[in-house]
Amino acid sequence: xxxxxxxxxxxxxxxxxxxxxxxxxxxxxxxxxxxxxxxxxxxxxxxxxxxxxxxxxxxxxxxxxxxxxxxxxxxxxxxxxxxxxxxxxxxxxxxxxxxxxxxxxxxxxxxxxxxxxxxxxxxxxxxxxxxxxxxxxxxxxxxxx
Numbered sequence: 471x472x473x474x475x476x477x478x479x480x481x482x483x484x485x486x487x488x489x490x491x492x493x494x495x496x497x498x499x500x501x502x503x504x505x506x507x508x509x510x511x512x513x514x515x516x517x518x519x520x521x522x523x524x525x526x527x528x529x530x531x532x533x534x535x536x537x538x539x540x541x542x543x544x545x546x547x548x549x550x551x552x553x554x555x556x557x558x559x560x561x562x563x564x565x566x567x568x569x570x571x572x573x574x575x576x577x578x579x580x581x582x583x584x585x586x587x588x589x590x591x592x593x594x595x596x597x598x599x600x601x602x603x604x605x606x607x608x609x610x611x612x613x614x615x
Contacts (some may be wrong), residue, residue, distance in 0.1 A: 478566065
């Protein structure tokens, strides 16, 4: 991959952003705060530095929620998409939801973080049937089980 930047957006497209590559990391976070704020068993984040990140349109549509004095999460006020995370623990960084970037980035996820805090039912996924196709429910031949 020879990209120098990637772009992304919220689900409705009201907020557009870009990140200059290289990224700092890509990781799956299993902490309870990420699970609860996303409604999913984990959130995959791409980490970057503040000076390599820009909201290019729709900044007025961002709403900020602070779970604690040192943490902020930013969402689209129109569609509710969680987009950005900042924390005093990682000053100067912005963590961006990987799913809000539709193209490839410069690296695959490198780690599961806060895995000791994972949802107790997370590992049961490996035992489930793998379904897909047009209707989303057709058994997939040869899919990893």
